Amino acid sequence: MSKPNKLKKCLQVEIDAADPFKNDVLDRKANIEILTQFITSYEQSIVLCIDAGWGQGKTTFIRMWQQYLKNQDIPTIYFNAWESDYTDDALIALIGEIGLVIDNLSGEDKSKAKGFFSTIKNKIGYLTKDASSKEWLTIGAAFGSLISGGRIKVDKIAEFTANLGASLAKDQIEKYEKSKQVLFEFKQALSRLAECYCGDDDNKPLVIFIDELDRCRPNFAIEVLEKAKHLFNVDNIIFVLATDKTQLGHSIRAVYGQGLDVNGYLRRFIDFDYLLPSPVKSDFIVSLSKQLGLNKYLNAPPSQFPVYNYTLLNILKDITNLYKLTLREQEALCNILNIIVRTKNQLTQEEYTLLFFLIVLKLKFPDLYKSLNKENKRNFIYKALENINSQYTFTTDNNTFHLESLECMLLTVIRTNLYTPDEKMIEDYVNTYDFDDEKKQKLINSLPIVGTYQSNILSLLIIKNAIEFSSSFRLD
Secondary structure (H helix, E strand, O other): OOOOOOOOOOOOOOOOOOOOOOOOOOOOHHHHHHHHHHHOOOOOOEEEEEEOOOOOOHHHHHHHHHHHHHHOOOOEEEEEOOOOOOOOOHHHHHHHHHHHOHHHOOHHHHHHHHHHHHHHHHHHOOOOOOOOHHHHHHHHHHHHOOEEOOEEOHHHHHHHHHHHHHHHHHHHHHHHHHHHHHHHHHHHHHHHHHHHHHOOOOOOOEEEEEEOHHHOOHHHHHHHHHHHHHOOOOOOEEEEEEEOHHHHHHHHHHHHOOOOOHHHHHOOOOOEEEEOOOOOOOOHHHHHHHHOOOHHHHOOOOOOOOOOOOOHHHHHHHHHHHOOOOHHHHHHHHHHHHHHHHHOOOOOHHHHHHHHHHHHHHHHOHHHHHOOOHHHHHHHHHHHHHHHHHOOOOOOOOOOHHHHHHHHHHHHOOOOOOOOOOHHHHHHHHHHHOOOHHHHHHHHHHHHHHOOOOOOHHHHHHHHHHHHHHOOOOOO
């Protein structure tokens, strides 16, 4: 007896220590090799930003890059800013991460590193946000002594504040002079510590990756940027930020106001931006389907495309590319699909195509997806068709037969003749979007095939109910 299918969930891409690109379905190797050459060509400290939107694979990219650098004997540190967001001071969190990797060193380098790290810890008290809080507690206690029995000694307070003003001015000057010296010694110790990680090779800086900055509290995100640029701006250290700069901009405006020039502000901290190439035309969806065991459902050629030998997985890839689904959205789509194929009776090949489309609407256009109901069928179909055509660009490869088939399936939901596809409806559809003759012919050629499938609003609602059922599951 065959074992029942087990429900799986999408897993993070495994980074193989020996070959970090073993599972590189996004073809990131060339990007990482070029960036490595770029950062090792600089003698001074720089801050490089890897900019990409939510769900575009930033974390996997820098984890893969980190392992690649390790294999090149280039020292690295990974700092997840969001996981450290609970701390009160970003500087302490950053220094803590640096200290954690000292034990990875050996011999004389390890001994030296511990000495420099001890110096850094002694200096850090002067540089943290709470460094001056104790003096104000002392002042507050002294001020409180001038209040007796609920009565304020006015003459004493006047004398105290006059002396306090002169004393504070003197203290502030002394503290400023002290802080400059402390900062110099801090940076010097930090640079020497980085040398311990790097060895004698000047072309091997300490690379500190900062991830998830755009998910942090606005104040914490800004503080990480400030500390990275001002306090860690020393030889032998390179910072790589992986963040969505658009989202980071929202965080910065939340602190400094909506009128702030975010790009100008970020130029103070970020030396170079690298826009991570979009992965939408990759085989990531194929890799996910294999990982979840969906490929056996999706690799059979659909019966309506025997001449084209087109599989359901091909259709899924093309719809994914048409709608430019992010990696996270592709994972969400596969998770929903994974549940449906295991909890619903066998779907027809036409229903799979409609299922792919409705899941995409749920992920990308939830308002349109929610509008699907019996009372709104005609309006939903027209808006759905409009949505499909809004995705096409001049660069879109429209040389695929199934997309016209999908459009015709949707049109048959509102066809006027129950038994024969309405060519007049196709004609109106073509005129609405001013399609060329090639597109029109593809639609007409699809009619006889689609006509064998009785698509209606009920079939769409059944598929929608299956999608909603899948939403009741939680995959941790």
